[in-house]
Amino acid sequence: MSHVLKTRERLAEVRYEIRGELARRARELEAQGRKLIKLNIGNPGAFGFRAPEHLQRAIADRIHETDPYTHQQGLPAAREALADFHRRRGTPNASPERVFVGNGVSELIDLSLRALLNPGDEVLVPSPDYPLWTAATILNDGCAVHYPCRPEDGFLPDPDVMESLVTPRTRAIVVINPNNPTGAVYPRALLERIVAIAARHRLLLLSDEIYDEVLYDGATFQPLAPLAGDVPCLSFGGLSKVHRACGWRIGWAVLSGDPLAVGDFHHAMDLLGALRLCANVPGQFAIEAALSGNATIHALTAPGGRLYEARRAVVESVAASPYLRMATPGGALYGFPQVVGDAAIAFDDQAFALEMLESEGVLIVPGTSFNLRERDHFRVTLLPEPDVLREVFARVDRVLARRAGAAVVPAEVA
Template sequence: MSLPPVKTRERLSEVRYEIRGELARRARELEAQGRKQIKLNIGNPGAFGFRAPEHLQRAIAERIADTDPYTHQQGLPAAREAIAAFHKQRGTPNAAPERVFIGNGVSELIDLSLRALLNPGDEVLLPSPDYPLWSAATILNDGRPVYYRCAPENGFLPDPDEIEALVSSRTRAIVLINPNNPTGAAYPRELLEQIVAIAARHKLLLMTDEIYDSILYDGAQFTPIAPIAGDLPCLSFGGLSKVHRACGWRVGWAVLSGDPLASGDLHHAMDLLGALRLCANVPGQFAIEAALHGEDTIAPLCAPGGRLYEARRAVVDSIAASKHLQLVAPAGALYAFPAVTGAAAQGFDDHKFALELLETEDVLVVPGSSFNVPYRNHFRVTLLPQPDDLREVFARIERVLDRHVERAGTQRAAVA
């Protein structure tokens, strides 16, 4: 007798995460056949030869004997004090250790905070393009994502008037990703001030994903939103994964700022949910103080001659030389989000392109539509490989796009 299939949650059908999805599975199959892949789908520094700074490694090694017990559900007291002090230096209002939550990466804290916030049918304003975890966490916590455009023609910056026009009686929060993943946009202070004003008028929570806060290029500036928000409740997310190249340690934090009375219920809800999962990974928490108050190891990588800067330069130059691509140069973060234009954009489908690129050129990218945009002529690459490898990647991309244009021309000739 055959057993019926185990049913799964219906809302999972609404969740997309192509960064580790079908294309990544196909890449593993090709690797198993002996083919060498260049994988540009994940911002995972350790996979490209980066290491967490030595002073962070030492901080954990020196305290490894203290890592066996559970700690407080919000994190080690000393680690929370270091995070609060860092945010006080930025001007974050009411930054205090008791308002810091440490999690197994920012990903866990995004899910936890939305679970604490949302009732069924509540809406969250998300950027388009977004990092798709934000959409997934909203959906799986019974909320509804409502997208505000960050259009390429506007440098991937949002229009505050459009954000405000999307506010409804069910809106609970505005999410910002700054610097942005996937576009690399860095939000200017004036824009942030306008978004804060919208949140204040409509009594909305601000949720700002600042995991790339110190990864900036060519003089770009990062402006944290919490100091601008003042007494308005705000959750600011950061961690060790990107700036400190320690993804596998799974150390992230959220700082709840603003008027403590206005955010007291949210604080208690997050504390309860944190307690239900006992605590976050303990060893990595011993590196937080060294990371936030020790040597700056990311700035040299982002300066001319630094590896990330030169990788970005390789991408920018390769796209400038392309017959088929355009780019809003990333001001920050670890990604570029090129657009396919001209003849190559005719009949172009980002997923089919990504699959052909993988099958014929052994390069794995993420289709742009995976980031919840309505258009299908973009794709995302990470800036983590060596510059020469990125130049080779774009030579292969050019070959695929040349073939696409040639096929399209042949089809038009046949029809004529």
């Protein structure tokens, strides 16, 4: 009998259905010749979007300089451009020394939690969340404590509830704004209350702002660091979403707050960055161009723009459905509908997602994949053409109508 290689036990606690079993089943169906509509990943390039030409040119013009390793925190010019960008935003103490460039925000999330957590330490994470935050907390021996963001509140958290979850083991608060998966955009007053919680309990603020410029209908993004002041704050951004360059794997994190309070954490981040040598070098040459060039995302999110009209298609389809409701997303690239009425009776989001894939050829992500306790939501990306999304929701209604009919007990039987 061959030796069975055991894996890390805590992996059993990790969810990442965005690329999980349903995505694997989708690949099997495609291998059989099925044509699928895949709405599971916010991957603009897979839907015909391109990174702006001036970013592509910035890399091409400097490609002859990209062979060597660079500094573990990133190219000096890129870090200076990021520090200047954050100074203009009002980030306190923004300097190149406090900027970390990584292989996407995902790597920097993992590094930051590895630098912070001891076994058993707790991190306040929103529910629903982008599941990497919970997974990275678990895999760095921490405990993710989820604070609820309820649909009836527009998926905005209650700061009093958040503070009630703080214990002596709490080390940080994660804020995802604009939010993935819900599209909620956090108002300034709410962010100020979250900063106050961090100040009272001496916590690190971890602000995931990767969708900072993906906004609709006049929604306003408020960066967290300017409000945090001396409270330690790590602000994350990157090229993947606003600039449609996911495959370039360029993200950044900017550390702000009292220098005496963040010194050890800064050194820990620098050490962990050095252990992985450096981030992808070619993509770093696009950072300065991205921050100083035209904001090409605005044409896509304005009325008539492709993302705006895709969002309109989802909002109108949900409004017309007797089986769905949704908090209208103010930002990001997703809709997060809730199943209601007779279709919601004994509803299971995983079973529904599998049925949508098998019978309707549509790949969605179940709401529980985002560490949501309730099993009545699912996420779709807004990246397809509007007509494709309208067709998707016609298929969603078809499946939910069958489920609603099966859930209703005939009067003569009752």
